Amino acid sequence: MSKALHKAPLFFINTHLKSNACDVAPTYQHKAKPATTHSIDTLFRAHWRDVCRLLHKCYGSGPPEPEDVAQEAFSRFAQMSNTADVQDPKAYIIKIAINITLKSIGRICKTRAFIAEQLPLNEELFDEICPETILQGEQRIAAIQKGTERLSDKQRDVLMRARIKGQTYAQISNDTGWSLADICRQLNTAMAILESIDDEIDSNSVKNKHSEHRDSLASNHASALQSALQS
Amino acid sequence: MKYKSTESVARHLDDIQSTAPAGNTPKAQAREWLTYLYSGHATSEKREEFVLWLNSNKMNQQAFTHYQQIWQTIGMTDSAIDWITQHANQDPVAKIPHKPKRILAKSAVLLSGIAASVSLLIINGVFHTTNTLEIITPDTVFTSSIGQNRTITLSDGSDVTLAGNSSIAVDIDQNARRITLHKGSAYFDVTHDPARVFSVTAQHTQVRVRGTAFEVKRSTDNAVKISVQRGLVDVADMPEHGNLDEKVLQLHANEQLRANIDGTFISDVTQFNPETEFAWLNERLIYDNTALKSVIMDINRYKPKPVVILDKSINDLPITASFTFNQIDQMLAGLVAAYPITLIEEDTRTILAKK
Numbered sequence: 001m002s003k004a005l006h007k008a009p010l011f012f013i014n015t016h017l018k019s020n021a022c023d024v025a026p027t028y029q030h031k032a033k034p035a036t037t038h039s040i041d042t043l044f045r046a047h048w049r050d051v052c053r054l055l056h057k058c059y060g061s062g063p064p065e066p067e068d069v070a071q072e073a074f075s076r077f078a079q080m081s082n083t084a085d086v087q088d089p090k091a092y093i094i095k096i097a098i099n100i101t102l103k104s105i106g107r108i109c110k111t112r113a114f115i116a117e118q119l120p121l122n123e124e125l126f127d128e129i130c131p132e133t134i135l136q137g138e139q140r141i142a143a144i145q146k147g148t149e150r151l152s153d154k155q156r157d158v159l160m161r162a163r164i165k166g167q168t169y170a171q172i173s174n175d176t177g178w179s180l181a182d183i184c185r186q187l188n189t190a191m192a193i194l195e196s197i198d199d200e201i202d203s204n205s206v207k208n209k210h211s212e213h214r215d216s217l218a219s220n221h222a223s224a225l226q227s228a229l230q231s
Numbered sequence: 232m233k234y235k236s237t238e239s240v241a242r243h244l245d246d247i248q249s250t251a252p253a254g255n256t257p258k259a260q261a262r263e264w265l266t267y268l269y270s271g272h273a274t275s276e277k278r279e280e281f282v283l284w285l286n287s288n289k290m291n292q293q294a295f296t297h298y299q300q301i302w303q304t305i306g307m308t309d310s311a312i313d314w315i316t317q318h319a320n321q322d323p324v325a326k327i328p329h330k331p332k333r334i335l336a337k338s339a340v341l342l343s344g345i346a347a348s349v350s351l352l353i354i355n356g357v358f359h360t361t362n363t364l365e366i367i368t369p370d371t372v373f374t375s376s377i378g379q380n381r382t383i384t385l386s387d388g389s390d391v392t393l394a395g396n397s398s399i400a401v402d403i404d405q406n407a408r409r410i411t412l413h414k415g416s417a418y419f420d421v422t423h424d425p426a427r428v429f430s431v432t433a434q435h436t437q438v439r440v441r442g443t444a445f446e447v448k449r450s451t452d453n454a455v456k457i458s459v460q461r462g463l464v465d466v467a468d469m470p471e472h473g474n475l476d477e478k479v480l481q482l483h484a485n486e487q488l489r490a491n492i493d494g495t496f497i498s499d500v501t502q503f504n505p506e507t508e509f510a511w512l513n514e515r516l517i518y519d520n521t522a523l524k525s526v527i528m529d530i531n532r533y534k535p536k537p538v539v540i541l542d543k544s545i546n547d548l549p550i551t552a553s554f555t556f557n558q559i560d561q562m563l564a565g566l567v568a569a570y571p572i573t574l575i576e577e578d579t580r581t582i583l584a585k586k
Contacts, residue, residue, distance in 0.1 A: 168271025
């Protein structure tokens with residue numbers, strides 16, 4: 001066989017395939033495009049500058065450089081299979097960008113790694129932002145969103161500086177003039193409020209109650225807890 | 232309030248934690264541990280204490296896990312986006328109060344400050360045309376990884392299929408649709424738009440269409456190959472010197488043309504078999520008397536470990552074969568069986584050499 005092929009340089013890896021070569025005509029066809037699919041090119045043109053500016057102003061010029069982070073965030077968004085489910089692509093891309101930036105802060109990485117070591121069965125807690133975590137955790141996100149709306153301005157500011165900007169207590173103190181003790185107390189109170197609302201909404205959901213009732217409970221609970229913790 | 236060292240903050244924080252009313256429920260303790268660990272001032276002793284606390288009972292673990300989930304979820308809320316947007320829009324305000332100074336000293340500082348500001352403005356005016364942050368919007372770049380094709384829908388509705396290990400830059404606006412093929416091969420199914428030319432540039436060759444289907448491929452020896460499946464395309468060389476006239480050829484369906492790195496057309500317009508040429512869109516490679524080097528170039532788009540031809544004398548060995556992306560290893564084994572070729576596996580590459 002090989003001798004014959006050597007004389008006439010012709011061989012087939014799979015003769016069956018070759019004999020059907022003509023049948024292998026490209027059946028490449030347009031796939032129906034979902035009407036709601038976000039074109040990454042359009043999103044890129046519309047939001048690239050805003051995302052870069054936001055990262056510049058919040059985290060400085062790097063490293064990592066905001067442009068690199070933005071590029072990575074858009075790229076990850078483009079690779080998602082269910083972008084059509086994302087109602088606000090720009091906000092989503094910013095969330096991805098924040099996560100990428102925070103992952104580049106060594107102190108936060110070490111803390112995450114340390115906690116992950118202690119909770120080996122819960123590695124998904126530290127996963128990057130992704131459609132699965134977003135869409136499967138919609139209920140919890142709604143609860144935490146509601147919780148953050150119940151916080152005082154100061155509590156929200158401390159919480160976001162620590163969690164979103166990745167600042168240490170000392171950095172927050174230097175920026176705001178608040179004492180370490182105050183920052184510590186505000187952050188703990190904010191977390192307690194979020195936890196209570198998450199718990200409340202979770203249990204209400206199990207009982208399948210109406211959402212109006214849930215909001216009312218969450219609101220009352222938050223107010224009560226807030227005054228209790230601040231007294 | 233300025234803190235001089237991390238150690239002093241950590242000590243201060245430890246004092247705060249130890250004097251604060253101790254939470255007596257797993258939830259309260261978990262909350263305090265979480266905020267402490269993320270405070271940026273946790274000490275190794277405290278971490279050890281945390282590990283002991285966490286492992287002392289299951290309720291502690293559950294409570295801490297719950298708080299960790301909440302902490303992570305904060306980053307997914309719209310409140311986080313609202314806050315960061317507001318925060319970014321705030322002008323930095325000096326928080327540290329200035330001590331009162333004598334009026335003369337104050338005036339001197341003010342005057343020198345004004346002088347410095349004026350100097351800076353002049354320098355800025357001379358050396359910079361703008362004092363706003365300028366971010367140049369780059370083209371959108373799409374790449375495919377080795378081993379698989381990737382299909383993208385552009386904002387104008389056109390579909391692009393990238394062969395493995397290929398890359399394009401896309402620049403689409405109201406007036407034009409400009410694509411640059413950086414590497415590899417791409418198949419374009421272009422949405423008809425009479426108002427905007429769709430152009431694909433590869434090296435010094437440019438393909439211009441308004442609605443059609445074609446492939447542009449960077450092939451061996453730095454050549455570019457254009458193959459048209461449907462419609463009509465203009466292929467232009469792009470002379471480096473402005474005083475040279477551009478040469479344009481028209482290609483119809485099933486016609487093909489090659490150009491070299493300078494854009495010079497190096498073949499006549501020829502007919503091709505679209506079933507063979509576009510088989511890669513269906514994850515198959517088909518060759519009919521094709522030079523081995525071209526086959527290997529295509530294979531390397533889909534094989535993580537690259538294949539390298541060490542012996543130039545086998546570069547142009549004519550190959551006829553049909554195989555799927557999953558049959559590449561079998562095809563290489565078949566080459567060894569059929570030709571006086573040896574296949575040497577190294578850690579990072581596979582070598583083809585004359586036997």
